[in-house]
Amino acid sequence: MADYLADVQKYDSSADEAIVGKIVKHLGIALRNRDSALVSCTDPEELKRVREGWCKKKLGIADDAAADALIEKVCQAMSSDNTKDRVTFYYLVAKEAGKLNQLA
Numbered sequence: 001m002a003d004y005l006a007d008v009q010k011y012d013s014s015a016d017e018a019i020v021g022k023i024v025k026h027l028g029i030a031l032r033n034r035d036s037a038l039v040s041c042t043d044p045e046e047l048k049r050v051r052e053g054w055c056k057k058k059l060g061i062a063d064d065a066a067a068d069a070l071i072e073k074v075c076q077a078m079s080s081d082n083t084k085d086r087v088t089f090y091y092l093v094a095k096e097a098g099k100l101n102q103l104a
Helices: 002-009 017-030 045-057 065-076 084-096
Strands: none
Touching: 002 017, 002 084, 017 084, 045 065, 045 084, 065 084
């Protein structure tokens, strides 16, 4: 848990540990596999999975264009990071969408 929180804090120094914990719990077994624990901003199918599974189902963002814009913004923010941790990525998408309190 500490590793996930430390990674999120690279982008949001005041990251809420409880919210990070809820994202970790939500992702569950996916975090055990290195490939599924990371997000690839260059893979359209991966970005579609983030949009459909995280943005739509968990955050309630029904508009595809709005979800894609949030995902693109986070891709840009994390562009210098070659390994985009899924927990951090999801946290930042929720933060950009103003939905962190929904996860609390």
